[in-house]
Amino acid sequence: MTKKQITNIEVKKNNRNRIFRYIRKAGVVSNPDIAYHLQMSLPTVTQNTKEFLERGLLQEVGELASTGGRRAKALKVCADFRLAAGIDITGNHVSMLLVNLQGEILDCQRFAKPYEKGMAYYQELAQNLERFLDKNQVDRTRFLGLGISFPGIVNFEKKAITYSHVLGVEWLPLEEVSACFPYACFFLNDANAGAYAEGLQADRGEEFFYLSLSNTVGGAVFAHGELSQGKNFRCGEAGHMTLVPDGGLCYCGKKGCLDVYCSAKRLADTKEGNLEAFFSALKAGEEKSAALWEDYTDKLAVAVNNLHMILDCDIVLGGYVGSYLEPYLDAVWKKIYQRNTFGESMPFVRACRYQRGAAALGAGLRVIESFLETV
Structure with missing residues (x-):
């Protein structure tokens, strides 16, 4: 030729x-x-x-x-010409959803499922997926596959999850997970999956840093329709940048990491692990919750401004906390603005578009995108 x-x-x-x-x-x-x-x-x-x-x-x-x-x-x-599933695995729960070619969520569910090492966990997950697909009467000939989101480092060169503190995993070959499912599998880090959901549903030219404020803090860089992975597939690990030198002890063993100050767990732990209860108390004007929120957003403002100074792009606040942030965004912006060297009048920070299931959606959209690339 x-x-x-x-x-x-x-x-x-x-x-x-x-x-x-x-x-x-x-x-x-x-x-x-x-x-x-x-x-x-x-x-x-x-x-x-x-x-x-x-x-x-x-x-x-x-x-x-x-x-x-x-x-x-x-x-x-024809939006339902092809369908895909997204699965988000966390330490204690699994989120599962069905998405069509238009990027629309057709069904979703979240259920308690503590993570367990070993293939039995994934085999049970595969059975749950089949029941989920049957419930939605999915024709398997139209099913493209599933995307799986993990809270850890997904290394595509080594084809393994090379580290996940949340799951207690230090090495998990992706092919071992894939073997448990009779469909094509795609893998993403959870923060990357959340960023993917935000980015693919927006204009393809959009650039932003996605700061995932969940039980651990993560992040991802999205630019021109793609995720930046980094040399060791750790791009965006903002949770472990030092915010307070010699500050509080992080689960990673270092002191003063952003994760210590801005994880959702810090807020939820004041209400027996219930983040919704924390924000309800905050809305009701509870003094203790208000004081904690003030310190939380002080630290968040520093982190957001630092990220913006380095990357010169918008910052999207996602994860568990991001889903509650919209009513408080103006106050957070004021704190960021006070620190901003260039006095930018237009806010460069916003709350995430997807308040529930962002990581599962991003994982599912990764499958849809792989199909779109072949059209």
């Missing part, structure tokens, strides 16, 4: 992918609309959408309003 032939094939593949992604994002569109927005010829667009219709990826949903000529046929993605 000549270089020119290869180039033509790549151009056609790229056009096909752009067209499908545009329709997916736009919702209901016509061929002229696609051609106009993507600056492609109408015959090129029509040829590709015809192929998508024949494959079952698109459907006609009537006609759009006339703009003076013949009415254009309205097209939209």
Whole structure:
């Protein structure tokens, strides 16, 4: 095959992918609309959408309003043409959801399941998945696979989870986990999965740092539709940057880590592990909770400003605490603004879009994205 032939094939593949992604994002569109927005010829667009219709990826949903000529046929993605599952594993619970090609969550569940070392845990998880798919009447021929989110370092070069304090894991080959499921498996760190959910549902050009404020603090860098992994797949581990020299003892054995001061556990432990109860007390004006929150957000403001100074991008506050942050965001921003060297008037910090199941959703979207790349 000549270089020119290869180039033509790549151009056609790229056009096909752009067209499908545009329709997916736009919702209901016509061929002229696609051609106009993507600056492609109408015959090129029509040829590709015809192929998508024949494959079952698109459907006609009537006609759009006339703009003076013949009415254009309205097209939209067949969202349930392919489905994927996302699973988020934590120390004590498992979250499981079903997502379609449009990125819509069709069903989700969360159940208590303390983590146990050994393949029996994953085999039981596989049985739970089958029951979950049966409940939703999922045709297995349309099922793409599952994404699994772990609270630990997922090293793709070594093809293993190389460390997870939460799960008590120091080495777990990914193929051993995959072998327990009869489907293709994709793996993500939990903070990366949360960032993935935020990023893929936004504009592909968006850049941000995702600060995951869960029972441990993690983070991820998302830019131009991709996650930055880092040399040792530890990019974004903000929880272990030193916030207070010789401060409180972190579970990692070092002192003064951000995790000590901004984990969800710090707040929840004041209410017997119930984070919702903490925020209820805070809303009610309980003095002890208010004082703790004041110190928590003081430390959070320092961390957010430091991250922004280094990365010069927006900061998304996610994880368990992030899901409660929206009512308090203005107050947090004021603390950040006081520390900001450049006096930026536009807030560069926001709460996460997904307040529940972000990691499971990101894991599921990783599977969907792998399919979209082939369209």
